[in-house]
Amino acid sequence: xxxxxxxxxxxxxxxxxxxxxxxxxxxxxxxxxxxxxxxxxxxxxxxxxxxxxxxxxxxxxxxxxxxxxxxxxxxxxxxxxxxxxxxxxxxxxxxxxxxxxxxxxxxxxxxxxxxxxxxxxxxxxxxxxxxxxxxxxxxxxxxxxxxxxxxxxxxxxxxxxxxxxxxxxxxxxxxxxxxxxxxxxxxxxxxxxxxxxxxxxxxxxxxxxxxxxxxxxxxxxxxxxxxxxxxxxxxxxxxxxxxxxxxxxxxxxxxxxxxxxxxxxxxxxxxxxxxxxxxxxxxxxxxxxxxxxxxxxxxxxxxxxxxxxxxxxxxxxxxx
Numbered sequence: 001x002x003x004x005x006x007x008x009x010x011x012x013x014x015x016x017x018x019x020x021x022x023x024x025x026x027x028x029x030x031x032x033x034x035x036x037x038x039x040x041x042x043x044x045x046x047x048x049x050x051x052x053x054x055x056x057x058x059x060x061x062x063x064x065x066x067x068x069x070x071x072x073x074x075x076x077x078x079x080x081x082x083x084x085x086x087x088x089x090x091x092x093x094x095x096x097x098x099x100x101x102x103x104x105x106x107x108x109x110x111x112x113x114x115x116x117x118x119x120x121x122x123x124x125x126x127x128x129x130x131x132x133x134x135x136x137x138x139x140x141x142x143x144x145x146x147x148x149x150x151x152x153x154x155x156x157x158x159x160x161x162x163x164x165x166x167x168x169x170x171x172x173x174x175x176x177x178x179x180x181x182x183x184x185x186x187x188x189x190x191x192x193x194x195x196x197x198x199x200x201x202x203x204x205x206x207x208x209x210x211x212x213x214x215x216x217x218x219x220x221x222x223x224x225x226x227x228x229x230x231x232x233x234x235x236x237x238x239x240x241x242x243x244x245x246x247x248x249x250x251x252x253x254x255x256x257x258x259x260x261x262x263x264x265x266x267x268x269x270x271x272x273x274x275x276x277x278x279x280x281x282x283x284x285x286x287x288x289x290x291x292x293x294x295x296x297x298x299x300x301x302x303x304x305x306x307x308x309x310x311x312x313x314x315x316x317x318x319x320x
Contacts, residue, residue, distance in 0.1 A: 013080040019043045020086045027090070030304045038094065041103055044087050088131055089265065095138045096216065096272050102139040112136060113165040115172035123203070126178055127210035134217045137166050141224040166221060173214060181207055189251060196289040197255040208260045212269045215249040219276055222246070246277040254293060264301040271297050275308045279315040287312075288320045 023040045030036050091104050112133050121129070140162055180203070187199040202208050226242050229235060250273045257263075257270035274290055281287050290312070294305040313320075 013083065015043070016083040016087065017079055020083050020090065023087070023090055027093075028302050028304060030307075036094075036098075041091075041094075044091070045104060085128065085131065088135060092131070092134055092138060092213070092216075093268065093272050095142055096220075097275055099142070101143045102135065103144065104135070106135060106139055106144070113168040113172075115169060115176065121178070123180060123206045123210070126181065127206045127213075130173075130210045130213050130217075133166070133169050134213045136162075137217045137220055140166060141220050166217075167225075170214075170218060170221060181211065189255070191283070191285060194285065194289075196283075196286045197251050197258055199255055199259050200252075201259050202256075205260060205263045205266065208256045208263070208266045209269065212253045212256050212266060212273070215253045216269070216273060216276075219246055219249050219273070222249075243280045246280050250274060250277040250281075254290075258293070261296070261300070264303070267297050267301055268303050271303060271305060271308070274312075278308070278312045284320060287316060291320060 019040050023044065026039060027036055088104065091102065094100070095102050140159070183200040183202055185199075185201040187195075189195055189198045200211075202211070222242060222245050226238070229238055253273040254270045257266045260266045271294060274294065278290055281290060291309055294309050297303050298305045
């Protein structure tokens with residue numbers, strides 16, 4: 001902790017890697033500790049702050065260290081690159097699980113409207129872009145600490161431009177999906193046979209995690225956009241359509257995870273999606289499938305799920 005916040009050498013790669021490991025254990029140990037104190041968030045903030053002051057921060061993670069070069073050649077060494085991505089993903093999970101503000105400093109602006117499906121970006125580059133897009137969407141929708149949010153960013157015109165850029169990326173992704181992100185195989189959900197989630201097989205874990213974060217961001221943007229809807233004719237239908245979108249996105253997140261169930265991050269991401277939208281499922285069989293999924297997540301990957309399941313059962317009226 002002292003090393004990571006030392007102003008003389010704040011960008012310690014080993015410290016950042018250690019912090020992400022300790023932060024992971026802090027998250028999975030909530031069954032023992034009773035709560036997630038987020039003790040290490042200030043240390044992560046300090047490292048992010050120092051990196052971005054050195055102009056090698058969040059924006060540089062969009063492009064991974066070239067695999068054709070020595071790993072020490074890029075501006076951001078691969079250890080720091082990997083640890084930064086993990087820290088960013090951990091923060092995304094925490095914001096969504098606890099419905100709190102985004103606490104990592106994101107300086108400058110990211111033009112999410114820039115989208116070229118024909119460029120040379122590989123699976124990892126696209127996954128990193130999606131994580132950054134998700135981070136900016138959470139910052140926009142959940143807010144951030146005042147010291148990390150310039151006053152100009154809250155100007156109505158600036159917010160409108162950022163909202164349009166975030167939605168433009170979503171539209172472009174749906175309309176121009178990179179060809180290598182298409183599934184190798186797909187099986188639709190079949191509730192009559194007890195198959196409540198679709199199955200999608202992809203080339204690697206990286207694609208799965210990226211596609212899950214697309215759906216998580218879609219959920220956040222859809223709910224935030226619904227806040228501006230007014231009462232009147234069509235409001236009820238719009239509400240029903242929103243709920244169906246939330247269910248559909250959650251089913252896809254879970255289906256992606258089940259097709260890749262040996263990978264802990266993808267399973268945890270699905271658990272985060274369930275914590276957001278599980279309340280909107282009303283079919284008893286589908287509810288049971290959600291509870292079974294959460295049980296597998298805790299049994300196979302030691303991720304605590306009991307508090308989420310208890311909250312869902314309460315929201316469902318006591319079952320299943």
